[in-house]
Amino acid sequence: MRLSQYFLPxxxxxxxxxxxxxxxxxxxxxxxxxxxxxxxxxxxxxxRVLAKVEQIVREEQxxxxxxxxxxxxxxxxxxxxxxxxxxxxxxEMLRIRDRHERDMLYGPTNEEVVTAIVRDxxxxxxxxxxxxxxxQWKFRDEVRPRFGVMRGREFLMKDAYSFDxxxxxxxHSYNKMMVxxxxxxxxxxxxxxxxxxxxxxxxxDLSHEFQILADTGESEVYCDKAWLDADVLxxxxxxxxxxxxxxxxxxxxxxxxxxxxxAATCPVPATELVTARGIEVGHIFYFGAKYSKPMGALxxxxxxxxxxxxxxSYGIGVSRLVGALIEANHDDSGIIWPEAVAPFRVGLVNxxxxxxxxxxxxxxxxxxxxxxxxxxxxxxxxxxxxAKFATMDLLGLPWQLIVGPRGxxxxxxxxxxxxxxxxxxxxxxxxxxxxIA
Amino acid sequence: MRLSQYFLPxxxxxxxxxxxxxxxxxxxxxxxxxxxxxxxxxxxxxxRVLAKVEQIVREEQxxxxxxxxxxxxxxxxxxxxxxxxxxxxxxEMLRIRDRHERDMLYGPTNEEVVTAIVRDxxxxxxxxxxxxxxxQWKFRDEVRPRFGVMRGREFLMKDAYSFDxxxxxxxHSYNKMMVxxxxxxxxxxxxxxxxxxxxxxxxxDLSHEFQILADTGESEVYCDKAWLDADVLxxxxxxxxxxxxxxxxxxxxxxxxxxxxxAATCPVPATELVTARGIEVGHIFYFGAKYSKPMGALxxxxxxxxxxxxxxSYGIGVSRLVGALIEANHDDSGIIWPEAVAPFRVGLVNxxxxxxxxxxxxxxxxxxxxxxxxxxxxxxxxxxxxAKFATMDLLGLPWQLIVGPRGxxxxxxxxxxxxxxxxxxxxxxxxxxxxIA
Numbered sequence: 001m002r003l004s005q006y007f008l009p010x011x012x013x014x015x016x017x018x019x020x021x022x023x024x025x026x027x028x029x030x031x032x033x034x035x036x037x038x039x040x041x042x043x044x045x046x047x048r049v050l051a052k053v054e055q056i057v058r059e060e061q062x063x064x065x066x067x068x069x070x071x072x073x074x075x076x077x078x079x080x081x082x083x084x085x086x087x088x089x090x091x092e093m094l095r096i097r098d099r100h101e102r103d104m105l106y107g108p109t110n111e112e113v114v115t116a117i118v119r120d121x122x123x124x125x126x127x128x129x130x131x132x133x134x135x136q137w138k139f140r141d142e143v144r145p146r147f148g149v150m151r152g153r154e155f156l157m158k159d160a161y162s163f164d165x166x167x168x169x170x171x172h173s174y175n176k177m178m179v180x181x182x183x184x185x186x187x188x189x190x191x192x193x194x195x196x197x198x199x200x201x202x203x204x205d206l207s208h209e210f211q212i213l214a215d216t217g218e219s220e221v222y223c224d225k226a227w228l229d230a231d232v233l234x235x236x237x238x239x240x241x242x243x244x245x246x247x248x249x250x251x252x253x254x255x256x257x258x259x260x261x262x263a264a265t266c267p268v269p270a271t272e273l274v275t276a277r278g279i280e281v282g283h284i285f286y287f288g289a290k291y292s293k294p295m296g297a298l299x300x301x302x303x304x305x306x307x308x309x310x311x312x313s314y315g316i317g318v319s320r321l322v323g324a325l326i327e328a329n330h331d332d333s334g335i336i337w338p339e340a341v342a343p344f345r346v347g348l349v350n351x352x353x354x355x356x357x358x359x360x361x362x363x364x365x366x367x368x369x370x371x372x373x374x375x376x377x378x379x380x381x382x383x384x385x386x387a388k389f390a391t392m393d394l395l396g397l398p399w400q401l402i403v404g405p406r407g408x409x410x411x412x413x414x415x416x417x418x419x420x421x422x423x424x425x426x427x428x429x430x431x432x433x434x435x436i437a
Numbered sequence: 438m439r440l441s442q443y444f445l446p447x448x449x450x451x452x453x454x455x456x457x458x459x460x461x462x463x464x465x466x467x468x469x470x471x472x473x474x475x476x477x478x479x480x481x482x483x484x485r486v487l488a489k490v491e492q493i494v495r496e497e498q499x500x501x502x503x504x505x506x507x508x509x510x511x512x513x514x515x516x517x518x519x520x521x522x523x524x525x526x527x528x529e530m531l532r533i534r535d536r537h538e539r540d541m542l543y544g545p546t547n548e549e550v551v552t553a554i555v556r557d558x559x560x561x562x563x564x565x566x567x568x569x570x571x572x573q574w575k576f577r578d579e580v581r582p583r584f585g586v587m588r589g590r591e592f593l594m595k596d597a598y599s600f601d602x603x604x605x606x607x608x609h610s611y612n613k614m615m616v617x618x619x620x621x622x623x624x625x626x627x628x629x630x631x632x633x634x635x636x637x638x639x640x641x642d643l644s645h646e647f648q649i650l651a652d653t654g655e656s657e658v659y660c661d662k663a664w665l666d667a668d669v670l671x672x673x674x675x676x677x678x679x680x681x682x683x684x685x686x687x688x689x690x691x692x693x694x695x696x697x698x699x700a701a702t703c704p705v706p707a708t709e710l711v712t713a714r715g716i717e718v719g720h721i722f723y724f725g726a727k728y729s730k731p732m733g734a735l736x737x738x739x740x741x742x743x744x745x746x747x748x749x750s751y752g753i754g755v756s757r758l759v760g761a762l763i764e765a766n767h768d769d770s771g772i773i774w775p776e777a778v779a780p781f782r783v784g785l786v787n788x789x790x791x792x793x794x795x796x797x798x799x800x801x802x803x804x805x806x807x808x809x810x811x812x813x814x815x816x817x818x819x820x821x822x823x824a825k826f827a828t829m830d831l832l833g834l835p836w837q838l839i840v841g842p843r844g845x846x847x848x849x850x851x852x853x854x855x856x857x858x859x860x861x862x863x864x865x866x867x868x869x870x871x872x873i874a
């Protein structure tokens with residue numbers, strides 16, 4: 001994509017309304033614009049990241065055997081009356097009345113809708129287990145939305161719902177999601193640590209939240225130093241095998257949020273303990289028959305008797321992750337995207353937009369990189385070199401390829417790695433090969 | 438995907454609430470379930486089709502130079518007060534009040550939101566042209582929602598918005614979208630015919646709607662017989678070239694809806710005229726400064742003066758297209774998917790789930806097809822051959838690969854084409870090669 005044609009409205013100044021770094025950088029880099037309080041439009045650059053995050057989430061859900069569906073945003077209030085949550089859920093629920101005066105709501109979560117689908121479709125233990133997920137916009141009418149996409153009102157969430165015939169099956173489904181979540185965040189270059197958590201308004205018996213460590217995190221967390229070296233992608237997990245050993249491995253290592261941590265009883269010696277700030281990016285719940293029982297979602301056993309389905313639900317904040325990724329990956333100059341979620345892999349900079357030789361060399365690099373399938377953002381505009389470098393550092397693409405008059409005369413291009421800052425002059429062909437994944 | 442594990446709740450009987458064939462077949466084939474009036478959940482099979490339709494739309498928008506963004510579903514009423522449409526738009530607009538008593542609405546269309554984004558980002562003619570599109574859920578509170586996803590309340594729409602500095606530029610943007618739309622529908626195996634149309638509540642000077650021909654269409658349409666042989670994909674259009682010749686080519690051939698057609702003045706002789714039923718799948722508008730002027734979306738010219746932006750908007754009913762595709766592609770036994778949008782390419786049927794040799798042959802075919810990248814739905818359940826054939830015909834996958842005891846003994850598999858009904862016994866390897874695209 002040529003910057004001269006791209007819709008990328010950059011801001012030179014830090015916007016006053018943005019209190020945290022991800023919000024500032026997303027506005028400055030032209031990724032999002034606020035539409036109303038806590039509600040954002042995603043501009044082309046931001047949407048590319050959101051789509052990559054979403055796709056990684058999708059691939060790991062699919063790999064675990066979960067099946068994708070898509071439930072609507074607008075739900076009937078009657079379903080929430082069946083579960084008993086309609087009156088309990090507070091002012092965060094956006095309540096709506098349609099033209100026929102029927103009570104509706106903008107879904108903050110989907111336990112009721114999915115339970116209604118499954119109760120009509122599932123009859124027997126032979127139809128189970130099932131795990132259905134969707135990636136859909138949700139709405140929570142936060143009283144004070146802030147921190148950009150980190151705590152918005154309209155937000156994109158992946159929520160999965162597992163249905164099993166018994167508790168052992170439900171625990172296996174829970175374990176699958178724990179593995180899938182560890183893999184999902186690791187693929188984005190994030191270290192997300194599962195911490196035992198309160199179940200809150202979702203309810204239930206067992207729950208973990210996934211926290212990533214970032215200096216600007218919203219809450220204090222504590223974990224065993226060993227977490228920092230843990231590599232969750234090392235093991236190639238067979239989801240059909242017994243996952244209890246994995247579950248024990250990933251939950252035995254100490255990790256606690258501020259509310260759960262007690263220095264007096266902490267089993268990890270102070271020298272082995274990491275104290276850091278955490279950002280919640282996922283949450284998994286096992287809650288048994290909390291919804292299936294009042295809503296009559298039953299299945300028959302082999303002996304003909306019927307039981308309510310054992311359920312769990314599993315959320316990942318997809319739009320929130322874009323903010324969290326920036327909180328965990330930035331410096332004073334701007335964003336530093338991990339490769340897996342970078343909006344483009346390469347920022348190609350022509351330092352002299354008016355110089356025919358530089359234009360020819362840059363155009364040539366652009367077409368060769370694109371032909372090789374690399375995603376390239378091409379800075380082809382007329383601006384000062386300093387402004388172009390600042391823009392590229394702000395946008396945070398993993399690699400910069402710099403075309404300048406001296407290099408073109410010598411037949412070389414400069415390759416810069418955004419994260420390390422390392423720069424290297426290479427013969428043009430070698431430079432291009434370096435950037436073709 | 439193995440049917441024994443797939444979440445595919447089929448209905449044996451025609452559901453009473455479904456008046457048209459696409460609605461009946463989508464319910465029977467387990468593609469959708471109603472959540473409330475005019476609001477549907479997409480189950481795994483239906484979502485696969487929706488995603489393929491969406492992806493074709495996206496690719497052709499991108500090819501035309503439009504850039505994808507994503508605007509929120511919930512919009513502030515104040516923007517609609519700026520354009521003057523808030524009070525004009527009737528009861529179809531879902532009006533919402535949030536916890537702070539602010540007037541919001543669930544967007545039925547996005548002219549106001551996108552104009553607000555562009556007026557803040559665009560300063561000069563040098564920033565233009567731009568065409569921004571998004572694929573997002575919309576809500577129109579129809580008084581009598583019906584026909585399944587063909588006229589729902591919550592529906593998925595692609596809407597694009599072009600911004601130009603003058604009328605000539607705006608007409609070029611309009612032409613681009615006309616070409617992109619012709620290509621989009623043709624890639625799905627649909628013949629969509631642009632017909633001059635009223636501009637309705639969007640407003641403006643120039644407008645075409647795209648109608649596909651289907652026996653069960655909602656309105657009568659008339660067109661030159663030559664349309665039936667037109668091949669819009671034959672020409673490889675350069676979007677940067679002058680598109681007026683294309684525009685004239687595709688609009689000169691006669692095509693009119695019932696309201697616009699008059700037998701007395703029709704230029705096409707009766708022998709050359711096709712009378713058919715039509716379904717609207719897209720609509721494009723040019724409306725100049727209708728929104729940019731009241732909302733103050735201006736750009737400066739080279740001489741320093743400022744002008745309101747020239748705008749157009751361009752819609753495709755993405756979820757509606759799934760129904761329209763079925764209206765245009767079915768028989769008494771069920772759906773007949775065009776290859777480009779089929780949820781799976783191949784339905785693999787093991788006729789004897791209890792027979793070890795059949796299971797081995799079917800498992801082998803399944804793994805080989807998947808290894809070759811073919812999308813396969815594997816009927817591995819224990820059921821009668823008649824029931825399995827009926828299910829496969831209902832689901833309408835383009836190809837069926839049938840594994841039975843006689844064929845396995847002879848080393849052959851049967852290949853059936855769903856559309857033609859043609860069946861052929863082939864040596865196993867030849868059968869598999871036939872199905873690998």
